[in-house]
Amino acid sequence: MNSKHVFPSTVLVEPTNKCNLACDFCEANCTVNGHLKLKDLSSQNLAIALKKIEKTITNIVFQGDCEPLVNKRLDKLVVEAKRFTHSIAIVTNGTLLNQKKSQELIKSGVNWFAFSIDDHRRDVFNAVRVRADLDVVEENLRELILIRNNGRADLQVAVHKIIFPNDTLESLKEFVKKYYLGFGASQITFSPLVEMGDIKVKDWLKLRNRLESDLVDEGILVNLKEFCAYPYKTLNKYCGTNLLYINHKGYLSPCGLHQRDGRFFGNLLQESYEEITEKDHFKEYHNYWLSREYSKPIPSHCKDCFLLKGHYHRYTLNEGHQNGLEFCDHLDLQNNQADGADAIQYDLISKAL
Numbered sequence: 001m002n003s004k005h006v007f008p009s010t011v012l013v014e015p016t017n018k019c020n021l022a023c024d025f026c027e028a029n030c031t032v033n034g035h036l037k038l039k040d041l042s043s044q045n046l047a048i049a050l051k052k053i054e055k056t057i058t059n060i061v062f063q064g065d066c067e068p069l070v071n072k073r074l075d076k077l078v079v080e081a082k083r084f085t086h087s088i089a090i091v092t093n094g095t096l097l098n099q100k101k102s103q104e105l106i107k108s109g110v111n112w113f114a115f116s117i118d119d120h121r122r123d124v125f126n127a128v129r130v131r132a133d134l135d136v137v138e139e140n141l142r143e144l145i146l147i148r149n150n151g152r153a154d155l156q157v158a159v160h161k162i163i164f165p166n167d168t169l170e171s172l173k174e175f176v177k178k179y180y181l182g183f184g185a186s187q188i189t190f191s192p193l194v195e196m197g198d199i200k201v202k203d204w205l206k207l208r209n210r211l212e213s214d215l216v217d218e219g220i221l222v223n224l225k226e227f228c229a230y231p232y233k234t235l236n237k238y239c240g241t242n243l244l245y246i247n248h249k250g251y252l253s254p255c256g257l258h259q260r261d262g263r264f265f266g267n268l269l270q271e272s273y274e275e276i277t278e279k280d281h282f283k284e285y286h287n288y289w290l291s292r293e294y295s296k297p298i299p300s301h302c303k304d305c306f307l308l309k310g311h312y313h314r315y316t317l318n319e320g321h322q323n324g325l326e327f328c329d330h331l332d333l334q335n336n337q338a339d340g341a342d343a344i345q346y347d348l349i350s351k352a353l
């Protein structure tokens, strides 16, 4: 085993390649109208895959590119996952999570849920989250929060929003007030809209940070969590999404993006983890992120990644100004590729000058 590159990690698991919605912004590669052959991950296959990486598992997040709840045997997957960790999360569109299903999943071992809601206004939500109805999602959210309030204080219920180009400080404020104060969600998380591999709202981070300051001024102490705020328990910080990802067919990759471009490390149903960790591209990827020598060429697995087109990962890595600046070698800053973190940094630099 190549032990240098094996360490405790968050593991993302994709339970199915099917989704029941057709959100107009979603670039996930899943079957909605049957364009792909439907494939659910079975609990037997999950057991095989997890057993091979068991020494590295800190916690498991069921998410994937599609909708976890579409897999009717999700509770069986959760029971299997529980043999490897007590920290189990689900990221969902919230449409299929009724009271019975929530109870079942909690009983099986889920203790962290994230609802992707994206907008608090019914007309806007229903227009972008095609086939969903905000009233149904909110009812399901309400029921889950009720379960938490009635004796399951350990349950985390997060609400996630994509920041769209037409969002404003005010619309984001209304969102936070509705779900954090009104519904009592445990966390609110934001991420920017990504279209064809590009972050559409370059100053989203600045907007999010301003929003948090404004809310603090109003006496609302909300810690607006990071992009991809899964309950990470990983020791080594990589790009901001440092984890292992297993897709519905058992393919392993460093993050969910490779579900779409097919750049996987290997397949845990067909290969041993030892074999996978000895592959050149596996080593190249880990050596880059472990070395912190960011001026070196970006590993082939991460080429063209939208995260590296802005500077959000520098913000999350939080490991020293000069070190972070080495990323500039890969980026064309003159062409306004910077996201909010850079915008703030440039503001500060220009003020200092």
Ligand SMILES: C[S@@+](CC[C@H](N)C(=O)[O-])C[C@H]1O[C@@H](n2cnc3c(N)ncnc32)[C@H](O)[C@@H]1O
Residues within 6 Å of the ligand: 019, 025, 026, 027, 028, 063, 064, 065, 066, 067, 068, 091, 092, 093, 115, 116, 118, 160, 162, 191, 192, 193, 194, 195
């Ligand atoms: C692909 S979905 C899969 C899980 C589930 N179906 C859901 O909607 O939560 C995972 C997350 O990606 C987000 N997402 C989908 N398309 C996106 C896009 N173009 N830009 C940014 N986030 C996106 C969703 O809002 C969701 O929070």
Ligand code: SF4
Residues within 6 Å of the ligand: 019, 020, 021, 022, 023, 026, 027, 028, 030, 065, 066, 067, 093
């Ligand atoms: S529910 Fe999730 S996976 Fe399905 S279309 Fe919407 S964002 Fe994509």
Ligand code: SF4
Residues within 6 Å of the ligand: 239, 240, 241, 254, 255, 256, 257, 301, 302, 303, 305, 306, 307, 308
């Ligand atoms: S492809 Fe992007 S998100 Fe995935 S590991 Fe590389 S930098 Fe991170």
